[in-house]
Amino acid sequence: xxxxxxxxxxxxxxxxxxxxxxxxxxxxxxxxxxxxxxxxxxxxxxxxxxxxxxxxxxxxxxxxxxxxxxxxxxxxxxxxxxxxxxxxxxxxxxxxxxxxxxxxxxxxxxxxxxxxxxxxxxxxxxxxxxxxxxxxxxxxxxxxxxxxxxxxxxxxxxxxxxxxxxxxxxxxxxxxxxxxxxxxxxxxxxxxxxxxxxxxxxxxxxxxxxxxxxxxxxxxxxxxxxxxxxxxxxxxxxxxxxxxxxxxxxxxxxxxxxxxxxxxxxxxx
Amino acid sequence: xxxxxxxxxxxxxxxxxxxxxxxxxxxxxxxxxxxxxxxxxxxxxxxxxxxxxxxxxxxxxxxxxxxxxxxxxxxxxxxxxxxxxxxxxxxxxxxxxxxxxxxxxxxxxxxxxxxxxxxxxxxxxxxxxxxxxxxxxxxxxxxxxxxxxxxxxxxxxxxxxxxxxxxxxxxxxxxxxxxxxxxxxxxxxxxxxxxxxxxxxxxxxxxxxxxxxxxxxxxxxxxxxxxxxxxxxxxxx
Numbered sequence: 489x490x491x492x493x494x495x496x497x498x499x500x501x502x503x504x505x506x507x508x509x510x511x512x513x514x515x516x517x518x519x520x521x522x523x524x525x526x527x528x529x530x531x532x533x534x535x536x537x538x539x540x541x542x543x544x545x546x547x548x549x550x551x552x553x554x555x556x557x558x559x560x561x562x563x564x565x566x567x568x569x570x571x572x573x574x575x576x577x578x579x580x581x582x583x584x585x586x587x588x589x590x591x592x593x594x595x596x597x598x599x600x601x602x603x604x605x606x607x608x609x610x611x612x613x614x615x616x617x618x619x620x621x622x623x624x625x626x627x628x629x630x631x632x633x634x635x636x637x638x639x640x641x642x643x644x645x646x647x648x649x650x651x652x653x654x655x656x657x658x659x660x661x662x663x664x665x666x667x668x669x670x671x672x673x674x675x676x677x678x679x680x681x682x683x684x685x686x687x688x689x690x691x692x693x694x695x696x697x698x699x700x701x702x703x704x705x706x707x708x709x710x711x712x713x714x715x716x717x718x719x720x721x722x723x724x725x726x727x728x729x730x731x732x733x734x735x736x737x738x739x740x741x742x743x744x745x746x747x748x749x750x751x752x753x754x755x756x757x
Numbered sequence: 758x759x760x761x762x763x764x765x766x767x768x769x770x771x772x773x774x775x776x777x778x779x780x781x782x783x784x785x786x787x788x789x790x791x792x793x794x795x796x797x798x799x800x801x802x803x804x805x806x807x808x809x810x811x812x813x814x815x816x817x818x819x820x821x822x823x824x825x826x827x828x829x830x831x832x833x834x835x836x837x838x839x840x841x842x843x844x845x846x847x848x849x850x851x852x853x854x855x856x857x858x859x860x861x862x863x864x865x866x867x868x869x870x871x872x873x874x875x876x877x878x879x880x881x882x883x884x885x886x887x888x889x890x891x892x893x894x895x896x897x898x899x900x901x902x903x904x905x906x907x908x909x910x911x912x913x914x915x916x917x918x919x920x921x922x923x924x925x926x927x928x929x930x931x932x933x934x935x936x937x938x939x940x941x942x943x944x945x946x947x948x949x950x951x952x953x954x955x956x957x958x959x960x961x962x963x964x965x966x967x968x969x970x971x972x973x974x975x976x977x978x979x980x981x982x983x984x985x986x987x988x989x990x991x992x993x994x
Binding site for chain 1: 837
């Protein structure tokens with residue numbers, strides 16, 4: 489267990505009247521294709537866990553035609569139906585464009601997003617339509633076999649690249665002077681996603697995260713950040729990554745989700 | 758790094774906000790007032806100890822005073838407390854005893870807490886009395902001066918609440934002469950009604966104060982009373 493133990497956060501929750509696998513507080517997954525390896529870890533936050541509630545985070549991926557589309561979503565807790573909104577948004581964001589014949593090339597543009605922008609716009613639009621109730625943030629990445637990555641997000645879920653014992657956030661970090669600004673979310677009448685792009689160099693990993701991971705990652709440069717970077721340098725067993733995501737830190741009680749992608753060729757290069 | 762169980766880094770030092778509730782349990786509190794206290798205290802444990810966001814910040818101690826002062830609940834993380842002990846009323850009202858006790862326990866608690874890796878916000882004392890001090894004025898005023906000595910780094914902020922026979926001027930003295938940190942219930946108010954309202958206000962005060970720590974501008978947020986305003990709180994180191 490990473491971090492200084494918090495007795496309150498570790499209190500045994502009341503057993504809920506009903507429970508299902510879909511409401512599990514700790515979820516881990518991981519597998520590889522011929523060209524990429526994926527790991528996912530999602531931990532229900534202490535606040536939800538102690539209240540007997542499920543996580544409002546979700547994730548999804550779709551593998552098709554030489555590219556991987558990955559999404560991470562964080563339901564806006566102040567709006568009813570947050571968890572369902574996140575689940576629908578993440579799933580729709582990866583399945584809608586995966587079913588379309590969209591030509592992608594590795595060519596970049598000035599924004600680094602390149603032709604994948606169409607796929608990302610399609611993903612955001614599909615997520616926006618899919619939300620029946622509630623609201624959610626969403627970050628989507630299109631990862632190509634050659635290591636080219638294009639991303640879009642609405643809200644404060646974000647992405648990092650881990651390489652060479654360091655992590656670089658691919659979207660601007662929140663402005664501390666604008667802490668009271670409402671987080672952008674879906675559904676929106678006319679979503680305006682932020683776009684980003686990168687090339688994964690040899691040994692690099694792409695990590696999509698909700699703010700429950702991103703905030704302590706940024707605020708913990710000598711604790712959470714180095715532990716996550718060390719744990720994400722190579723694809724660890726999913727259960728190990730899950731335990732790492734279940735760190736303790738004062739004031740960090742939000743749901744936490746991360747999905748990591750390593751292009752295999754790059755990993756072996 | 759995969760484990761820091763035995764290595765509390767500077768960054769992982771918890772910032773804690775100590776609250777000392779100083780409760781007058783002199784004989785005049787017998788009956789409904791003290792019964793009311795014993796009914797309300799479990800709510801304090803539930804509100805503070807069961808919310809990790811609050812419990813990770815707030816450290817709470819309960820001190821009773823009459824002829825003597827006692828720490829009936831030493832300063833602690835309320836999430837580790839099974840039950841708040843019940844209190845009983847007896848004796849007279851020695852303010853000197855509680856001020857001397859506070860000076861001693863704050864210093865001792867600070868040393869222990871710091872050794873455990875905590876950073877302290879300036880402690881808060883919630884002083885609740887239903888009567889005037891029965892000890893020599895010179896003595897309790899000297900004890901108060903020691904507690905509030907500007908040269909003592911751990912000196913607390915005090916909020917004082919009175920009812921029954923409590924004296925507004927005395928309570929203002931207890932709060933370093935700041936009338937906006939003292940509140941006295943309307944004359945003739947029934948203590949059995951005042952105490953639950955007061956303790957409910959204190960619970961809200963503690964919860965709001967812990968939230969202010971996460972907002973980056975720690976404050977001692979008083980109960981919602983027209984005369985009282987939030988007090989900015991500094992780190993002691």
